[in-house]
Amino acid sequence: MTLPRYQQLAQTLRRQIDAHVWLPGEKLPSLRESCKQSGLSLMTVLQAYQLLESQGTLVSRPQSGYYVAPSRPLRLEHGSLHTAEQIDVNDAIFDILKAGQDSDIVPFGSAFPDPTLFPQPKLARSLASAVRRMSPHSAIANLPPGNEDLRRSIAQRYALQGVEVTPDEIVITSGAMESLGLSLQVLTQPGDWVAIESPAFYGVLQGIERRKLKAVTIPMDMEQGIDLAALEQAMATYPIKACWLMSAFQNPQGCTMNPDKKRQLVDILIRNQVALIEDDVYAELYFNGDRPNPLKMSSYRQEILHCSSFSKCLAPGFRVGWVAAGNYASRIQRLQLMSTLSASVPVQLALADFLHQGSYDAHLRRLRRQLELRQNAMRSAVLNSFPPGTRLSKPTGGYFIWVELPGKMDATKIYQQALAKRISVAPGTMFAVDNRFSHCLRLNTSFEWNTRAENAVKTLSELVYKEYNRHR
Template identity: 80%
Template sequence: MTVTRYKQLAQTLRRQIEAQVWLPTEKLPSLRESSRQSGLSLMTVLQAYQLLESQGVIVSRPQSGYYVAACETPREIPQLLHAAEKIDVNDAIFDILKAGQDPDIVPFGSAFPDPTLFPQPGLARALASAVRRMSPHSAIANLPPGNEELRRNIAQRYAQQGIDVTPDEIVITSGAMESLGLSLQVVTQPGDWVAIESPAFYGVLQAIERRKLKAVAIPMDTQHGIDLQALKQAIATYPIKACWLMSNFQNPLGSTLAEEKKQQLVEILQENEVALIEDDVYAELYFNGERPVPLKMSSYRQQILHCSSFSKCLAPGFRVGWVAAGAYASRIQRLQLMSTLSASVPIQLALADFLHQGGYDAHLKRLRRQLELRQTAMRNMIIKSFPVGTTVSQPKGGYFLWVNLGENIDATKIYQLALGQGISVAPGTMFAVDDRYRHCLRLNTSFEWNTRAEKALLTLASLVHSEKSRKKQSSTL
């Protein structure tokens, strides 16, 4: 993405101020001096200075010039807008995920859908057929961007939604996390700022930690999604290079942006030349009969890196995803060649074969129905059995519920107690760099709703009741 010259100059000056080349209250070079040093026009330099002034980084003094603001901290920002210069979450997340791998554990904390919901026999046949038909040259022929037939099938599904995506701009990856990681790498450098959601899918936090990036967490709510005013404030306050978000069935809240809000979001990012990474892995799992449109639908689509996969809707174990990378496609391919080389060739061929045979949409229809029934059953039980004051989200797709236990309840403690009872849950601390969601849980609703699941949820409710009673007693002492 091309950054205008005045913004480049503003970013350079801001980095110099952060590095204390220019100290608080110190005078900056005059407009003419900056113009001569940078080779830019006076108007371009003036625009850069005015941008920094609007962000509270510098101040102008009549008849004197521009000075570094007395305090280096940016102008006041909303309390819920959280900035973190260092992300450090991997250890905690690893411990929580590891604890839920035991097959004897009731997997309410799992990130993965119930594997019994997927057409394993058909996928196995497709894989066996693909292996038999593989030529000696398949490995080379299916290097990035990936298998041509599979990319064409994916492009056709975009076309069915009215989105113009060519097979050439699609890169097949080893799951959605690779597509998202490559997308982040192609639009940022270590030390850059990225806008993310709050709460956010923990994979975002891990990717930012690996890339040594800085994050601004934009507040979300379960009904309306991301706070656009807070996003505007963040962009005005920090030199944000990219925005990573889910506009459909966000993990963990389950919220979906209204179409009008999606358009406003894209316009904000386009205006400010902020790259958009769209994580859209749950889009096929809608309940109301109409698939929500992605942000990729907009006229800005060449600058949107739209990432998805088959892991949540067809073949969790195959780990095949893709990125519709638009203008970034060739750079994504080069990055992939330097890292994983390519997604598994037999798996790519098997998926292409399965999609070609038909039946994918019939499978999706059955899958959506099962997920909706199971989510409704669990949600009704939560409302019935958890303490008064508990709130629970009501998504229109996906397979997660976000449960707010109340400010006085420590969900991490509930997680530990539940694990002792053979039940895994995902505490809210997994989805932020601080403890602002320590009173929340994310629950996976995709598994069969049977006696075992019902008993586990009632046990979880009992733990919350006990903790709430204990808190009440301690507060009266």
């Protein structure tokens, strides 16, 4: 698809501004000069300048001309697309994560699954056996891309699902966090634009902040998922280098893309030649039917960096993840060699050993059943006790529910009041660069449904009702 000329010119000017050819506050060439230089009509150049003005990139001064906007903070565009040229969320997120760490706190705000759901004794045996059998050379033998047995076991699981991934394109990492970070690093340079979901997992916002990238946020709906028209528009408007999203059990809203949406999304990526970072850490936690097919299953798979880990489904503390990196595998390996060197060798060997034992699928079946039961129990309790107008997601996997409180309620206040009563929740502000989700909460449903949990939901609903009545 070719962009209209005024949009092409707007993109060129925006790239120049991003590259500091034109500095904040500096005057751009006059319309007449720009026509002469570009060979475009006055109307086309005017439209391009006006588009950049409407996006907050330029300001016009009567009788003087167009200037680069002095500072370029968060902007609202086209009603749905938002951009952030500087993301600074870390302090707030660290405070919230730390606040939920005490073991006497009811951990509805936690990102971690209930640790009692995992086969600890079997994992311990695999770890002990791996350490016993470790050869003195194993540290070198397991440098990037990582332990071969483990990579082959992971490739076999892809193969069983019909996803073409070879062991050679898999790089073992320290959790999905490292695989996502390396993927972002391989696809972007500081200052580049990345399309992300809104709301998004806070690790996305942290990754973008750390790498000094600019973000275009694409609206999500907890039932419909990502807004593809907005994504298409973002690609037409900004020089986007990478797209980062989740196709299954999105964190925080929980939705899963249907096959049609996945096809359309891949078409958009192909048309715009944009690579995708697919975060798929919850994919094994589906409640019914089969594992959702990842976008990696498409013909565009070499340009899709599929990131996952064992942190949510088998061994939370082991910190082992991977990326199936397609065309980018050797560059990812080099970046890893320059940063963390490799994932811990004994835990890689332990997981390879565990996967060979053959009890992984039985564990997953039990885990999925438990998670579904626990989600049902907590969802019903919230539905029955929160004020009318509350919207609740109904994910078909994973262990989060997203709660949209009615009206203009302040979920951060509820988070603070709940914490004083030793209950943690994840306020919506953790998942965005602005306050758009300040009336939302994410709740972790993986913990045992018992009297303590029931009472905690009751306390939460009392706090929510107090706030609700204040707003009526």
